[in-house]
Amino acid sequence: AQKVTQAQTEISVVEKEDVTLDCVYETRDTTYYLFWYKQPPSGELVFLIRRNSFDEQNEISGRYSWNFQKSTSSFNFTITASQVVDSAVYFCALQKAPMDSNYQLIWGAGTKLIIKP
């Protein structure tokens, strides 16, 4: 069975602190994809990153970075020098390699991140 666990329900930090959101996944597939989405207070869901199971290189995009480790089945997300605008719910998701047009995502429960000024 596939599963995504975001154990941190809510995290609160002061602006400019670094913060890491954890994501642990379970799958028996060798080919799969991992995603992070952001849902700010306005409610829309924003795609942040996609990573396939064969690419374990860490990704950096500005203040955002992602650490993918197959050995621990984790795909953690770090925000450096956090800002108030980073306050949102962040979702991690898993997708198996599409077969028979099955493109479903398995979603984590989300982590609510609060950045205090």
Added chain:
Amino acid sequence: DAGVIQSPRHEVTEMGQEVTLRCKPISGHNSLFWYRQTMMRGLELLIYFNNNVPIDDSGMPEDRFSAKMPNASFSTLKIQPSEPRDSAVYFCASSFGGNNGYTFGSGTRLTVV
């Protein structure tokens, strides 16, 4: 591209009424997904289409819910009759190839009173 367009943004209706939510996916995307989000259950996949064909509707709560995709540029999610427990934010998302990440619409906030 205008992104995934959903209408209406907000809908308030009385119990028993029919509700129709609409979605226009991004041009060229061949997969379309309907999700429901509530505080209690989080994000739930209701149904998804690939090349306009429903692939999996196992997430549709019950027969009161139905979805159609008559062409590549339009989909509807209908609830008839609506009930207060259907109150939620309904998201439509589209994707090309399925594993490139979804683009979500802004959602429709449905309130059934």
